[in-house]
Amino acid sequence: MTVAESAEAAQRYDPRTIQEKWLDRWVKLDPFRASDDPADARERAYLVDMFPYPSGDLHMGHAEAYAIGDAIARFWFQRGLNVLHPIGWDAFGLPAENAAIRNNAHPADWTYANIETQAESFRRYAVSFDWSRRLATCDPGYYHWNQWLFLRFYERGLAYRKGGYVNWCPKDQTVLANEQVINGRCERCGTEVVRRMLTQWYFKITSYADQLLADAAELEGRWPERVLLMQRNWIGRSEGAEVHFVVEGRDEPVTVFTTRPDTLYGATFFVVAADSPLAEQLCAPDRLAELRDYVTEVRKLTDIERQDTARQKTGVFLGTYAINPVNDERIPVWAADYVLPDYGTGAIMAVPAHDQRDLDFARTFGLPVRVVVETDQPDPAETGIATPGDGKLINSGPLNGLDKTAAIAKIIQILEEKGLGRAAVNYRLRDWLVSRQRFWGTPIPIIHCPSCGEVPVPEEELPVVLPDLRGHDLAPKGVSPLAAAADWVNVPCPKCGEPAKRDTDTMDTFVDSSWYFLRYCSPGFTGGPFNPDDVRRWAPVDLYVGGVEHAILHLLYSRFFIKVLHDIGMIDFREPFTRLLNQGQVINGGKAMSKSLGNGVDLGQQLARHGVDAIRLTMIFASPPEDDIDWADVNPDAMVKFLGRVWRLAADVAAAAPAPGTAAGGDIRPNEGHGDTELRRVTHRAIDEVTRLVEAYRLNVAVARLMELVSAARKTIDAGPGASDPAVREAVEVLAVLLSLFAPYTAEECWELLGHEPSVAKAGWPAVDPALLVRESVTCVVQVNGKVRDRLEVQPEITEDELRERALAAPGVIRALDGQPIRKVIVRAPKLVNVVAG
C-alpha cells in the first residue's frame, strides 16, 4: 500500500478492518461481565435470549433475535444497570443423533463442534454476553441436575409411570408429548403420528392447571396477548358437572363430565369412547366381537382422519342401558370414536337436541331427540341443526322455566343432595409425557428391580452418565439405544442389592430447557441445580426474548417447573419470565426460508458482504421487533451507507478539533452550553426519544431518530458553524453511544476517533438537558371546519384568547371563511385552533 492509498483508506469507512480490530480488543476487555458481588449497589437486570440448538452455524433468524435482545441488554448496560446476559446451548436432541448415525460418529462430537462454531459466530456478531457463564445441557454437570430435579418430582408424585395410549412418531421411533403433535404430525419431522399403548414417564402438569391459568393473569400486558391466549386455550378449562350414571349389569356407576348439566333431561343415549377400556367393560358379552371389530377399524384411522369433523359419525350399540339419574330413564349405551378416551372420563351423556355432534350421531343411528331448551329456532330433529343453549328449560321436571345459569345451579344442587354428581372443572391439558426412546438425552435416574419395583438412583450416585456407545448402532429401533449398553443397564438394586436394570429411556429435551435460565445464575454450582442466593439475586428473568413457536411448549413447561420449584421451597417467585418479547421471523420472498424452496439466505455470506453492523442494523430498522422481516424487501447497503455517514461525522470532528488528550473512562464531555443551539436541541431530543423508544422496544423508530440526528449534524458541519463547533462534537459523541446498541463496531470506532477509550460500552447513557427540550416556538395548526387552512408560529405559552385572536386574523382562515359566520372556535393552545363556520 502506498502512502497515498493508506491516507485515502484512513478516510474511508471500512467495516471489515474495524471489525477485526475491535473483535480482538473486546476479547481482552470482556466488557459485559455481570457482577455477583452482593455489595454492588447497582440495580440488577436479567435478560435471556432463548438459547439456540447447535445444529450447524447461526442463521438469519438468530441474527434477528439476538440483535434485538442485544440492543436492549446494551441499553441496560449503558444505563448503568448490573446486567446478566448469558448464553448457552440446548444441546440434547434428535438432530445430533441423526448426524451421528449418518457419519458413524458420536453425537457429542457433532454437538460440541457446532457449539464452538456458534460461540465464535456470536462473538463476531458482537452480542454482549457474559461468556463466563456459558453452558450446554448435554454436559453431565448440567443434566446431573435434570436427574436430581426428576427425583424431587418423583418424591412428590409429580413424576410417575403409567400405561396408556401415547403419540408415537414412526419415523423418529419415539413417543411425543401432546404439545409436540401439530395437526396430527410430529413437531420435528412432520410424520403422521400414530397411537400406541405404552408405559411411559409423565410429569403431572395437570396438578398445576389452575395455577398456570390463574397466574397468566399476572402476565397480562407483559407477555404478548396471543401467547397468553394460546396457553389459556391449551389448558382449556371448562366448568360443569360430573354426573354418575348407573349402567345395568354393573355395580359401579359411570361418571360423565358435562358443561351443560342443565340439559340432563334431554339425554337420550350414552356414549363411551370406543378405544377406552371402559367400552369393553360396559359391553354386553354378545356384542363384544362387534365392538372389537369396530375398534380395529377405528385404529386404522390416523389422527388426521379421525379429526376430520366432516366425517360421518360411526359407532356400535353395546347392548346395555344406562339409567338417567334424574328421571330413571333407560338410555342405550353406544361406543363411538367421536368421544375421546383421554378427555374428561371418556364417556358422555348425549343430548342430541342441543349438541351438534350428538345430533349427527342420533340422526345417523335413528336415536331419539328431545328438546329441553326452548328457543326460537326450528326443531333440531328436523333441521339437523342443534339449537344452542340460551332459553327457558322445558321437559325438565324441576328445571322447567329456568334459564341456563339458574338451571345449572339448580341441577347441581339436586345432584349433590342426592349424591348423583357434583360441580366439576375439567381441563384439556394432559400430563406431560417426558420419556423418550432415544440416546442423546438425559438418562432417567430410576432403576427397575424385580422385587423392589421402581427405585430412584441414590443422590450420591448422580449423575447417571450416558454410556459412550461409540461405534454402536444408534439407529432408532423403537426401544432406547441405551438398552444395548449391557454394562450400563445391569446394576444392583440400590435397595436390596439384587440384579436390576436401569431405566433406558431419556428425558424430553424440554426438561433441559425448563430451568436453564436458573442455572445461568451459578453455572458451576455443584451443590444443587443452582445456588439459591444467586437465583434470588437475579431471577426471575426480567426480559425473555425468543420466537413465538415456543408459545405453548417451552413456555408452559418452564412456568410449570418454576411453580414446582416454588412449592418445593427452592425459589420465592412463581413465574419465570416477567416480560416476554416474541421477535418475528426472517423470511424471503413472502415465504419461510427453506431448502426445498431454495430461498435460503446464508448469514455468513451476508455478514461477509455487508459487515456485522449493517446486518444488525438492517434487522433492527426493517420493522418492529415482533413483525416478520422479508429479506427481499430490505437493503443492507442502505445501512452501510448510513454507518459510513456516521463514521465520517466522527472523522470530521476529529480532524477539525482534535480532542485535548484522551478522556479515560470515556464520559461525554460536558458541553456547558456552547455551540449551535439548534443542533443541541436536536441532540437532546434524540436522547430523550431514543430512551423512551428503546424502553418500549420500539427499536426501528429509535434508529430513525438516530438518522435524523446524523442529518442534523451533517447540516451543521456543511452549512452551519462547521465541524469544530462544540455542539457538533456533543452530537457525534451522543450518536456514538446511542448507536452502540445496534452497531457496536462502528460506534466503537467513532468513540475512539473522538478521543475516548477504552470502549464505548463503558461510556454510559448521555443525560438529557431538560432546558433543551423546551421548544422556542410551536407551529399552531389553524383549521376551518376541520381542514387545515393556515399555520402560525407561536410561543408555547400563548394564551387561548391570544391564539384565538391570531387564528381568526390569519389570511388562510379569512380566505376559507369567505364571509361565513363563525359558530364556534375550539382552541387547544398552543397546537391547534379549529374554527367552525357556516
Added chain:
RNA sequence: GCGGGCGUGGCGAAAUAGGAAUACGCGGCAGGUUUAGGUCCUGUUGGUGGAAACACCGUGGGGGUUCGAGUCCCCCCGCCCGCACCA
C-alpha cells in the same frame, strides 16, 4: 366452525392521550461533485386538476359518534395466526 390479530404511498414502515396523515429508509426523478460509472452531497417525490397560488380526493369498503377519526363504536370485505369431534 370457535378464538385472536391485522389492512396506511411503488415498497419496508411512522403518527404520546381523538388534534398537521405518510416521520425514517428503500425505490424513482432532478441537480452538484466526478474524465465516465460508482461513491458522496443537495433537492424533490400520495392522487387528480392547475403555469402557479390553490382546490378537491386520500389510511380495505359502508355507516355512526365528535368541532375534529388512521386512532373510538357498528356492519361488511380481505389477509394472517392459533385451536379444532374437548362433551
